[in-house]
Amino acid sequence: MQPRRAYVFLATGALLLLIGSYIGLFRAPSEAYMGDVYRIMYVHVPTAWNTMLAFTFAFFSALLFLWKGDHKWDSRHEAALEVGVVLAVLLCILGSIWAKPTWGVWWDWDPRLTTTAIMLLAFSGILALRRFVDDPVKRATWSAVATIVAFVDVPIVYFSVRWWNSLHQMQSSPETVSTAFLIPLRTNAFGVLFLMTGLIMLRAQLAALRLEQELAPPLPALVSGAVS
Numbered sequence: 001m002q003p004r005r006a007y008v009f010l011a012t013g014a015l016l017l018l019i020g021s022y023i024g025l026f027r028a029p030s031e032a033y034m035g036d037v038y039r040i041m042y043v044h045v046p047t048a049w050n051t052m053l054a055f056t057f058a059f060f061s062a063l064l065f066l067w068k069g070d071h072k073w074d075s076r077h078e079a080a081l082e083v084g085v086v087l088a089v090l091l092c093i094l095g096s097i098w099a100k101p102t103w104g105v106w107w108d109w110d111p112r113l114t115t116t117a118i119m120l121l122a123f124s125g126i127l128a129l130r131r132f133v134d135d136p137v138k139r140a141t142w143s144a145v146a147t148i149v150a151f152v153d154v155p156i157v158y159f160s161v162r163w164w165n166s167l168h169q170m171q172s173s174p175e176t177v178s179t180a181f182l183i184p185l186r187t188n189a190f191g192v193l194f195l196m197t198g199l200i201m202l203r204a205q206l207a208a209l210r211l212e213q214e215l216a217p218p219l220p221a222l223v224s225g226a227v228s
Contacts, residue, residue, distance in 0.1 A: 006201035013194030020187030028180050037101045041181075044094040046189040050196050051091050052154050054084030055123060057200070059151040062144035071211055072204075074140035077147065079203035081127055083196055088120040111164040115157045122150035136214045 024042035031038040058080035065073035095113070096106045107113065126146045133139035160166060 003202065003205065006198040006205075009194045009198030009201065013191045013196075013198060016187055016191030016194060018191075020184045020191055023187065024184035028184055031181075034102060037098070040094060040098045042184050042188050043192075044091070044098055045185060046192040047087055047091045047094060049189055050192045051084055051087040052158065053193070054080050054087055054196055054200070055119070055151060055154050058084060058123075058147055059154075062147040065140055065144050066148075071136070071140065071215075072208065074136075074144070075204045075207035075211060076200065077140075077144060078130065078207045079200045081123055081130075081143075081147065082203055083199045085120065085123050085127060087192075087196065088116070088123070092116065092120065110166045111160040112157065112166050115153060115160045119150070119153045119157055122153060123147070126150060136211055 020042060024039055028039070028042075030036050058077050061073045061077035061080055064070070065077060095116075099108070100106050126143050129146060130139050130143050133142060
């Protein structure tokens with residue numbers, strides 16, 4: 001039943017992304033200062049929101065595993081980490097594409113970009129840690145602790161444009177964004193959210209199946225030349 005629900009989330013997310021991207025590309029007006037370059041915002045901003053949401057879910061999954069010791073939370077933790085890292089890579093790529101025509105450079109080590117790069121490297125390192133630890137309990141525990149520590153950077157990423165001077169613009173609010181811009185932005189945000197949810201559900205199920213095999217008791221050894 002869960003895979004079916006996951007596919008429903010994926011299909012809904014894809015549909016919303018198609019609708020939102022169509023509105024953003026062909027219906028929304030050009031921005032007064034950036035012209036049509038700003039249209040990448042309709043995928044960049046939703047990717048940013050959902051990247052931090054995925055890592056937030058990984059953080060709470062890690063906490064719940066340490067609290068309850070239930071490996072289903074470790075499976076969800078692993079799934080959220082992987083999906084979050086993929087979104088973070090997309091976030092950096094989309095941000096660079098937007099930065100070149102607006103800032104004149106593909107990358108700048110300003111506070112928002114630097115903290116985002118640290119976030120990506122930190123959670124990628126946790127995934128690497130999980131690959132190197134064979135014992136399921138140690139793997140789940142160590143990576144959960146590491147995720148809790150790494151999560152400190154997520155709110156820093158969000159507030160970096162408020163705390164330090166940054167090339168990156170500050171967060172907007174519904175009151176400061178025109179409805180013509182807000183509709184495709186929110187549609188794509190929900191589209192990425194549904195896609196992210198479906199992917200986490202499917203990846204968590206794969207992680208649970210692998211864990212079930214790892215925790216299963218070994219099969220009895222076959223005795224060669226058994227007595228007939």
